[in-house]
Amino acid sequence: MKTFCHLLWWDFVLQFRQRFWLAGLVVTLVWIPLVSSLPPEHANRWVSALLFGDICIIGLMFIAGILFLEKRQGSIYAAMITPLPTSTWILSKVVSLTVLCTLISSTILFFKAGESDWLRVIVAVSLSASFYTLLGLIIASPFSRINNYFICLSLTLMITSIPIYWHLGIIDHFLLWALPSYPTMILLAGCLNNMPPSEFYKATGILLLWIFCAFHLSIKAFHHFISKRKEGLS
Numbered sequence: 001m002k003t004f005c006h007l008l009w010w011d012f013v014l015q016f017r018q019r020f021w022l023a024g025l026v027v028t029l030v031w032i033p034l035v036s037s038l039p040p041e042h043a044n045r046w047v048s049a050l051l052f053g054d055i056c057i058i059g060l061m062f063i064a065g066i067l068f069l070e071k072r073q074g075s076i077y078a079a080m081i082t083p084l085p086t087s088t089w090i091l092s093k094v095v096s097l098t099v100l101c102t103l104i105s106s107t108i109l110f111f112k113a114g115e116s117d118w119l120r121v122i123v124a125v126s127l128s129a130s131f132y133t134l135l136g137l138i139i140a141s142p143f144s145r146i147n148n149y150f151i152c153l154s155l156t157l158m159i160t161s162i163p164i165y166w167h168l169g170i171i172d173h174f175l176l177w178a179l180p181s182y183p184t185m186i187l188l189a190g191c192l193n194n195m196p197p198s199e200f201y202k203a204t205g206i207l208l209l210w211i212f213c214a215f216h217l218s219i220k221a222f223h224h225f226i227s228k229r230k231e232g233l234s
Contacts, residue, residue, distance in 0.1 A: 004088055011066075011096040018069060020062055024104045027054065036111040044192040047112050049164050051188050054108075055101050055125065056160055056181070059132025062097055064140040064149055071144070086219050094133045094215075101129035109192075120191035120200065127207050128184045132160075134214035135180075141221040180210040 015021055031054075035047055070076035105125045109116050139156060143149040163185035165171045176182045183203035190200045 003084065004092060007084070007088065007092045008095055011092050012099075014069075015062075015066070015096060015100070018065070020065070021100065024058070024100055027058075028104050028107050031108050032111045035108055038112070043112050045167070045189075047109065048185075048189040048192050049167055051105050051108070051125070052128075052164060052167075052181075052185050053161070054104065055128045055184075055188075056132050056157065058101055058104070059097065059129055060136040060139075060153060060156065062100070063093060063133045063136040064146060064153070066093060067137065067140050068143075068146045068149075086222050087215075090134070090137065090215070090218050090222065093137070094130050097133045098126050098129040102126055112192075117191055120187075123204060124184075124187035124191040127204065127211065128188060131180060131184065131207060131211050131214055134211065134218045135160075137218045138214065138221045141218075141225040177206070180207070180214075183207040183210070 031050060035043070035050070038046060067076070102122065102125050106118075106121065109121060135156070139152050140149050143152070159179070160181040162171075162179060163176060163182045166176055166182070167185050167189055183206045186195075186203040187200065187207065189195065190203065
């Protein structure tokens with residue numbers, strides 16, 4: 001636990017030095033005037049979509065930025081020869097970025113017209129941020145340059161953004177459950193609307209399963225691609 005806390009603190013310091021928190025602050029300040037000006041009858045629907053997009057982008061892009069930064073500095077390869085478990089390294093990244101996403105989302109919602117179920121907000125935002133951070137780590141691991149990652153990122157965003165169309169009432173199909181981003185959208189919508197508890201808990205359970213799978217896949221991706229890259233440099 002002491003090692004994890006030390007690693008987590010270092011991740012916070014690294015993110016602060018690399019201006020990830022400044023970027024989050026800028027995003028928050030940009031959205032607050034818009035959110036606060038929305039009429040109450042439309043606020044929940046559009047703010048849910050806004051949070052979905054923000055968490056998706058922050059999770060996918062920030063973890064990629066951290067990964068490529070540590071690749072360039074070589075610190076990620078040093079982690080391969082330390083007794084520190086890969087799962088601890090990944091968990092530290094997930095927790096630190098989840099804290100950042102939660103603070104951004106909570107600040108935006110504070111200025112939203114109408115009430116919010118803050119317990120559901122914390123659950124929805126933290127689980128969503130955790131999943132997208134892990135997904136970003138999985139799809140960014142094979143690339144040695146961030147420019148190449150952007151192509152894959154664009155395709156990923158196109159697919160993961162499909163549930164927004166369900167949220168806006170444009171499409172509705174049971175096959176949407178095949179997308180891990182669908183329970184994410186349900187949770188974010190549910191924390192601002194009077195969604196039945198059974199639906200909220202169902203989406204929570206499914207998203208937890210996706211997080212569990214993504215966590216194990218991220219460990220495999222780390223060992224497969226990062227270790228291969230390290231061997232190529234040695």
